[in-house]
Amino acid sequence: MMANKWITFDCFGTLVDWRTGFATILRPLAGERTDALITAYHELERQLEQERPHRLYRDVLETGLARAAARIGLRLTGAQAEALSAGWDRQPVFADVEPALSNLRAAGWKLAVLTNCDVDLFDLTQGSFQQPFDLVVTAEQVKDYKPSLAHFLYFWRASGVKRRDWVHVACSWYHDIQPSREMDVRRIWVDRDRTGDDPTAATLRLEDVRALPEAVESVTTAKP
Structure with missing residues (x-):
């Protein structure tokens, strides 16, 4: 036994x-600002995970990416804000x-x-x-x-x-x-x-x- x-x-x-995966997924959307977008997302992710009631991680990904893009002055559509969850298996x-x-x-x-x-x-x-x-x-x-x-x-x-x-x-x-x-x-x-x-x-x-x-x-x- x-x-x-x-x-x-x-x-x-x-x-x-995940860093390589996120960069691969986000570079078509953010170009030269990809690193800045990932940094902003990473900071916002912790905040969202601490909020109550509990958010599913898919929601954290999509809300966090939309807010991170806004923080660095990048416009994303609703579909683009779903990029991380949509490309999750690319990591x-x-x-x-x-x-x-x-x-x-x-x-x-x-x-x-x-x-x-x-x-x-x-x-x-x-x-x-x-x-x-x-x-x-x-x-x-x-x-x-x-x-x-x-x-x-x-x-x-x-x-x-x-x-x-x-x-x-x-x-x-x-x-x-x-x-x-x-x-x-x-x-x-x-x-x-x-x-x-x-x-x-x-x-x-x-x-x-x-x-x-x-x-x-x-x-x-x-x-x-």
Whole structure:
């Protein structure tokens, strides 16, 4: 019987290259202002995710893009404001991800995703991976967005995992490393963006996932 040991992942930014995907989707609309549009959207996304009542992520994408465009003086039609959700499956998986996932599965780990995304959008993303994840927890299911603990608590109950058998892996210090520290879970920070945030908040810091299987083996013998 397979041991009940789990690795949870943030998806976008950790496993999937959302920055490249967003740029590919938005460049036909924004041209030279694509980077400015993405920056404005990223700032507005956090605000929209904190509003109540809970917004579906598709609504966050469309409202956020429309407001970001207005902020930088770019006119978008209603259909153009749906560009991110319409092109969601165009976001590529990072090249270093599949070998790492394969090695982790071979070592007996179950793999889950905790994502600030809707069920239908993640279904599109799931198709970009070679194998489905064992468990997926979405913002739509928990009616909240990370850095809230809702995803983590839902996963903990659904999986029945013990903290000593759980490692969380993520790129976002704000959305994932901080809350997983609150949960007292071992956490590997994949600092792809070189943000300069406090590395001591994580059990271990990596710059990509090429050495993730070895890192997981290392941290599972360390105190969270």
